[in-house]
Amino acid sequence: MASSCRSSSSSSGGIEKIPSTSIRVLRSVESVRRWRKPHLIDRRTVGLVPTMGALHEGHISLIRAAARENHHVVVSVYVNPAQFGIAEDLASYPVTWEADTAALARLDRELADDGDNLGRISAVFAPSTADMYPAGFPGQEINSKGSFVTITPVGDVLEGASRPTFFRGVATVCMKLFNIVQPEKVYFGQKDVQQTVVIRTMVRDFMLPTEVVVGPTMRAPDGLALSSRNVYLGERRRAVATVLNRALKAAEAAFVSGARDRETVLGAATQLASDVLNEQMALAPGKRVKFEIDYISLSDPNTMEELSLIDPARGGILSGAIRMRPVEAPQEGEDLGHSGGPAVRLIDNIILEPVAA
Ligand SMILES: Nc1ncnc2c1ncn2[C@@H]1O[C@H](COP(=O)(O)OP(=O)(O)OP(=O)(O)O)[C@@H](O)[C@H]1O
Numbered sequence: 553m554a555s556s557c558r559s560s561s562s563s564s565g566g567i568e569k570i571p572s573t574s575i576r577v578l579r580s581v582e583s584v585r586r587w588r589k590p591h592l593i594d595r596r597t598v599g600l601v602p603t604m605g606a607l608h609e610g611h612i613s614l615i616r617a618a619a620r621e622n623h624h625v626v627v628s629v630y631v632n633p634a635q636f637g638i639a640e641d642l643a644s645y646p647v648t649w650e651a652d653t654a655a656l657a658r659l660d661r662e663l664a665d666d667g668d669n670l671g672r673i674s675a676v677f678a679p680s681t682a683d684m685y686p687a688g689f690p691g692q693e694i695n696s697k698g699s700f701v702t703i704t705p706v707g708d709v710l711e712g713a714s715r716p717t718f719f720r721g722v723a724t725v726c727m728k729l730f731n732i733v734q735p736e737k738v739y740f741g742q743k744d745v746q747q748t749v750v751i752r753t754m755v756r757d758f759m760l761p762t763e764v765v766v767g768p769t770m771r772a773p774d775g776l777a778l779s780s781r782n783v784y785l786g787e788r789r790r791a792v793a794t795v796l797n798r799a800l801k802a803a804e805a806a807f808v809s810g811a812r813d814r815e816t817v818l819g820a821a822t823q824l825a826s827d828v829l830n831e832q833m834a835l836a837p838g839k840r841v842k843f844e845i846d847y848i849s850l851s852d853p854n855t856m857e858e859l860s861l862i863d864p865a866r867g868g869i870l871s872g873a874i875r876m877r878p879v880e881a882p883q884e885g886e887d888l889g890h891s892g893g894p895a896v897r898l899i900d901n902i903i904l905e906p907v908a909a
Pocket residue numbers: 602603604605609610611613614739740741742743744767768769770771777778779780781782
């Protein structure tokens with residue numbers, strides 16, 4: 553999408569704020585450092601919620617959690633080019649600055665009225681790529697040179713196998729954000745489960761002085777995980793996009809009813825997905841939705857390594873990715889979704905909580 557519209561902020565005495573709020577809009581590394589310094593001395597804690605904007609209830613739930621536990625909440629809004637592969641959707645990624653700042657203003661008023669919070673939203677950090685990558689636009693190729701953080705082997709599998717530069721980009725930008733904001737706590741969503749494992753590993757292995765907090769996945773009433781990329785779907789694909797969640801739930805049900813082996817647990821998921829695909833293929837091209845399962849995985853909760861058997865005392869992670877193919881035979885006036893209908897890749901997961909043997 554076109555570059556962000558940044559008019560939704562007011563500036564007085566060189567200090568930019570979201571209108572009618574006390575939320576500072578910080579656009580440079582230097583301005584965050586200046587804002588942060590006094591809070592290091594007065595020992596007021598900072599919680600950071602990293603986002604790529606296009607805010608929805610998933611992001612809002614993380615900000616609420618951060619406000620409960622910190623004196624100051626900083627929300628970063630930055631579409632990080634380094635985590636997009638060269639053939640991915642950097643150019644069309646939704647940028648909704650006006651709606652995002654309005655949502656933050658509304659949420660901040662709500663937080664102010666709720667006595668259970670330690671803090672409120674103090675700042676939005678919305679940097680430029682020139683500021684975040686002083687050496688120049690980051691390479692998006694696998695063999696690009698540059699200052700990158702790589703977390704392997706966990707970053708190589710699943711999402712990392714489908715998107716080989718993704719976790720390098722995520723770990724690199726998060727390392728930068730953590731160094732700039734110096735948060736006591738950082739907040740990530742369960743929806744991107746492998747990302748949480750990569751970040752926890754990075755924090756542990758680089759001795760970063762921050763605590764990683766993971767918030768639950770927020771969902772639409774029909775079970776679809778909220779995601780900024782859902783706007784790409786359009787009505788026809790949106791109706792079928794729940795297939796991934798339903799497949800993971802079928803696998804979860806197999807586990808709950810006693811199955812422990814990979815074949816039975818994942819077999820339940822692939823059976824459901826294949827039934828839904830068969831139903832769709834029986835429809836006319838102007839009505840149906842084609843999709844491909846990229847992967848459905850049963851993995852270890854700490855390493856994301858594939859499991860052949862679930863140890864009930866450790867549990868596991870069911871995760872998956874699905875590619876919704878472009879809409880076939882679009883109908884007159886049909887809603888094809890934001891950006892007109894290319895393939896859309898969605899992810900989801902369910903945690904299999906440890907149970908007594
Ligand atoms: N449905 C959700 N519930 C809880 N947290 C979420 C949800 N969706 C995203 N998040 C979290 O919000 C943070 C920022 O994510 P991001 O801005 O990429 O949004 P997104 O919806 O995941 O976008 P995308 O569609 O690109 O994956 C991440 O920690 C992510 O896990």
